[in-house]
Amino acid sequence: RKTAILPSNGYRLIDVIENAADIFNSVEADCKKLFGGKVSLKLKDKIKKDGVYVEQGIIAGCAGGTYDNICEAAAILKDNNTGKGAFNISVYPSSQPINLELTKNGRLADMIRAGVNIKSCFCGPCFGAGDVPANGELSIRHTTRNFESREGSKPTDGQIASVALMDARSIAATAINGGKLTCATDIDYNNAVPEYHFDTAIYNNKVYNGWGSPKPENGLIYGPNITEWPSINALTDNILLKMVAVINDPVTTTDELIPSGETSSYRSNPLKLAEFTLSRKVPEYVGRAKAVQKAENQRQQGVISEEYAAALATLNVSSEGISFGSAIFANKPGDGSAREQAASCQRVLGGSANFAKEYATKRYRSNLINWGILPFHTEFEFETGDFVFVPSVKDKIAKGEANYSLIIARNGVKLMAEATILPLTQEEKEIILTGCLMNYYGARK
Template structure:
């Protein structure tokens, strides 16, 4: 790595070389990227296909995988989920897609097993689209970016910074990928240098890590705020691809003798501790060792967050603490992060000879794919786990976002999953239900279960971990996954269940805006804006889904938003502004605005933006937007992404006025005034850098409108 600060040496990084091969702008700073493949889960592919239908889809020009791992259970939402699956399979047949039936594989595991390869780039409409350990740069974005790729458009972005994560040494026994991931996430919280940047994993320590360890760490880089990730490849990478029948996808990826990085983090793997992330964010990290020294200290900190949610709640974390330690109620090892073979097999090693009794905290495991489950059966891992009282569950993403395995009110669940936001487990905060999830590695979860539910680090146990040569059935998906790529059949009649409704007509953005503040919130996550659990069954019905917006954060949010259009006071203000500024009334819009400190942390779900649009919210004003993908979702749904350091002076009910919006958009990097009508003052704001296409999308009202016009002209 270069120490002479020669920025031109960034060209020697792995990231730069891959990006260069996928950039069509001819400019190394303003990127126009095209991807090698696309992937979407069933909780958002319907809305993407609906958007493409509204624009006028022709075919899928590159491999597009439609996975059915999120909304798999017909029990949640009745037949809605299966109707969505029928809609997906018919679109795959008609336009040349790849359709994974329910329970076969979690989308990210399928992409690892069958699609990722060295030097590739894959775009997914799931925030945890990460295949860096296999030499593929994965980007998780909203559905609008998938739409653009299908239409032959590009992913436009400024060249991100590249941050080196140098790994040295070798981890101790009992340390797993979640321990490394949470360590990185903790460091990201400290210095914020990873946000919207690319992580490049280098260093001799990588050779000591199995591919499962690398992949389990890599998928969690999303929670660091990073845009994407890439790892140097080696013989273990080649062996993994060979095992999966794709050795020809292997290339050796490594930095040149000297390379420049915009930031640098070095981690000695031997110094890693068993980690945990307390509710309600993956960045609330502490080592299990430190937690057990003084659990009351850490629990009191989380209790403050709980008390903010519901002042009269009965969820007292301290009640779970006794002379033996902190006792949990439920445990799960699941999904794209936890349900990997090595995690499961080493959890088996810890639990050998132990039985989980009926009155003890239960442990459930969801394998990441059926081939992983097959390997568990072949090697005896599944049988051993069942002997210990572990229940093996279907291959679904359910526990990760509250569609299955919802704990009882006031319970604590420890999970090797990807996220632990409040309300994500499926409980309904609006109904007074509340639970908490602690993120932990599969090994420490198994150790805690063996310790009768009292939290303990896997490194505290003396366990012999069996080395198992993994196998893979390369024929498994050949007949069980529908691959219609380049075999489109335009005669297919697409079935559309009653819950699948078209996008409503979205009006153009008005050139002048009167905005009423719905609320000013400290933190707003995508789980707040478009909740998980039962709400996801309505993601194919935009109008019904919008009714859930912010329900766990502000019960009255939807009602307040709907009343804006009929607000007589706002109509009078419109008349006054029209006369004062000599503006035609028809050129002034009356809409809502959501205000917050840090807005959009979490998922790539575009519904966090589209539901706001349906409710008449044309603007977000934030101290900062948590991720690039949320800001892109706002733009693609015609919502102004305004940044202002003075956001905190805005209060619920304030009436704002923005004049000459089109000019503001055209000069997006210039500061402008947002007038506070009822207070007689203003705040200085900014839209930030935008591409020409993004400017036109905003003015058009949404990406659908923009593309309808574009292709009508063609």
């Protein structure tokens, strides 16, 4: 146990089972600090005379729903049952080929007989869709991620549920004990996994492969909630940014940038989806970004608002060869899932830059670039409402320069700062210059 390397808030399962009272007490104290005592997890209520009992188990998605995982979970569940009490368990295979192979080798049947709910091949609750635990319940899950409120709790409504990530085998072991938290290592089972056979017919018979054989004469069918992407302009010679959100948290997740779950119904409607941007972290963001976008639209029509005219005067720069865009600052944005909406929603609202001390993941930075959002690094302490002028930004991006001078207007006072952009590939430069990846591909036709 002393050599175990664990993530933050991570515990060995055996330690949770043996020291539940101490660990749960610590977690409840953290919850009280986080929510100011408005809600209580009541985790210690899960401790009974013979162990710790949970109400839900989930094995799902690209991390949990793999073939090997489900095969071993099924082996544990075979000829057992999940009981008739409060505990329930759901399994989401990660793909149709895996689903088919589990059907053919009988593993799905073993789980269904044991009382498992077999769901469609989908992210499920990892995505924030399905199997929301009831108020006060504790759910154990083998899924990719566990973000605030993805489990369905709404602390502002006095509701809260708890989710713990753990391995699929121990979830199955817990299931056959009626929800009593159990390590898979305490269960005897046949862990041999049948050879996997990939059946290409699943995709060949259903999925249109248009590579090398386009059919432009076949139009797309759009429902009323499916819309085109708005046009995105190319990068101008200079850019004037307005800082519309400053987030000083140590880390900002993609779920905080654009919530999952309830927003998923708008995934094909970029304008409506963008209305949720930073809604849980900076509720004023959307309104502020739209105001900047309105100012840019007016500029394109030859009208400069008083606010922007004053900022340009403070900066002592001309409005020629310049565009207006919004920007955010966060210490370390982009942790979590790879959803590109965390960047695209900013862009749809006129977002043109992120400023950060560092980016939590390469994929978030790459998503920014693909949407034409400038990924600056800086140590400058911004304030909401700052105007940030970046001169010769188009030329510097084209040349691959790393260092950028920032001229800032704050309450009528002119300030200076520095920022950098880490090396860009030639393709990344062209994507930013054209405005976004879609524009880049469009220009290559």
